[in-house]
Amino acid sequence: MTGGSVHENAAGGPSRHVPVLLREVLDTLDTLEPRDGGVFVDGTFGLGGYTTAILEAGAGSVLAIDRDPNAIRDGQALVDRFSGKLQLVMGRFGDLDALVDEQLGGFVDGVVLDIGVSSMQLDEAERGFSFRYDGPLDMRMEQAGPSAEDVVNELGEADLARVLYIFGEEKKSRRIAKAIVEARKAERITRTSTLASLVEKTIGRGMRDKIHPATRTFQALRIYVNGELDELGRALLAAERVLKPGGRLVVVTFHSLEDRIVKRFFTERSKTHGGGSRHRPEQDLPDATFTLKTRKALSPQDDEIAENPRARSSRLRAAVRTDAPSRHSDQTAWGVPDLVMGKGG
CATH class of the missing domain: 3.40.50.150 (Vaccinia Virus protein VP39)
Structure with a gap:
């Protein structure tokens, strides 16, 4: 492919x-x-x-x-x-x-x-598209409607796993979704750095991995949020x-x-x-x-x-x-x- x-x-x-x-x-x-x-x-x-x-x-x-x-x-x-x-x-x-x-x-x-x-979206921390910078978990291209924060904190575990699997092609989507649901019980997930750290802690990072373990999760959320x-x-x-x-x-x-x-x-x-x-x-x-x-x-x-x-x-x-x-x-x-x-x- x-x-x-x-x-x-x-x-x-x-x-x-x-x-x-x-x-x-x-x-x-x-x-x-x-x-x-x-x-x-x-x-x-x-x-x-x-x-x-x-x-x-x-x-x-x-x-x-x-x-x-x-x-x-x-x-x-x-x-x-x-x-x-x-x-x-x-x-x-x-x-x-x-x-x-x-x-x-x-x-x-x-x-x-x-x-x-676009690069302008990725490079502005306040837009929340990238985990390279700590910022609000937003990702909305139109700056209106439900945000990635809303999806992460409100979507059911099974549906959240489907989003990560389908839109991010994330093979460990169920583990990540479960970890997100557990974490949000204690406190709402609102920052890009918090989500990226949670994903990395959940699935780890292999020696041969070329990309950050949260990359596919962020891709999936962005694609889903913006349809x-x-x-x-x-x-x-x-x-x-x-x-x-x-x-x-x-x-x-x-x-x-x-x-x-x-x-x-x-x-x-x-x-x-x-x-x-x-x-x-x-x-x-x-x-x-x-x-x-x-x-x-x-x-x-x-x-x-x-x-x-x-x-x-x-x-x-x-x-x-x-x-x-x-x-x-x-x-x-x-x-x-x-x-x-x-x-x-």
């Missing part, structure tokens, strides 16, 4: 001061020679790395989206710099079709999604609806959970017939909505990894929109978990 590694400094997702796979993103978006000044969507604006590169490559305009109010605030300088070519709006990339309709009223030439947490995999599934469907024929969808992922969803989506959407057998003949499928731009996921080159080791786990997949009508789908078929949780316990 590609995209499965996690960098220790990330505490559940690599931080990126420099946009990863930038050359590959521009190439697959077909912006290196933008003769007609296309219209693009950057669904995960962050620090504006992809947006800046797309506009500097000659794109006509970019609609950039981010759910973090800090990203919107800090991105105003780029809005001023590109004077009229950049629209920066707050929202979820799962709603990009509605945002495109509202802001542009038409179809677009390309959509890029860089999935995960990241569900948002990714919605964003893929939304991009399918807004891309014009020939438009590109480019997705950069950082671990196997994300990459698996994107891979399965593109595989399903690019098939033109079903696999048959002697007992069941091939069956026609709905017209393919995408053709694959990349048959396999692209990984960063050695020179990029040498310059930015945090890019090592990144993977890029891309596809080109056909003129077939968009479809409705059950996201669970691509690996988007469908969890129903309770509280307490």
Whole structure:
């Protein structure tokens, strides 16, 4: 499985001061020679790395989206710099079709999604995304709604174990969940350092471990708190609806959970017939909505990894929109978990 590694400094997702796979993103978006000044969507604006590169490559305009109010605030300088070519709006990339309709009223030439947490979020202790710094156990991208503290202190033991196992691929999820429930009986868990220490004490740290034992726990909580995999599934469907024929969808992922969803989506959407057998003949499928731009996921080159080791786990997949009508789908078929949780316990 590609995209499965996690960098220790990330505490559940690599931080990126420099946009990863930038050359590959521009190439697959077909912006290196933008003769007609296309219209693009950057669904995960962050620090504006992809947006800046797309506009500097000659794109006509970019609609950039981010759910973090800090990203919107800090991105105003780029809005001023590109004077009229950049629209920066707050929202979820799962709603990009509605945002495109509202802001542009038409179809677009390309959509890029860089999935995960940004360096600005990881580097601010008060946001609580990372255990590198002691801070409140928060992790909310939108700075609203239930926090990681709420999940850790209120979710039942069985459900908490499921969150850690499914979203963090943590094999010792039951032990960790049990330890959390026992610890919170004495005192509410409110700090990143407290949770990280508890996890390390519970499962230990082997001599060969390359990552901190709390890394997967923090990744799981962040993904669950922000509904990241569900948002990714919605964003893929939304991009399918807004891309014009020939438009590109480019997705950069950082671990196997994300990459698996994107891979399965593109595989399903690019098939033109079903696999048959002697007992069941091939069956026609709905017209393919995408053709694959990349048959396999692209990984960063050695020179990029040498310059930015945090890019090592990144993977890029891309596809080109056909003129077939968009479809409705059950996201669970691509690996988007469908969890129903309770509280307490």
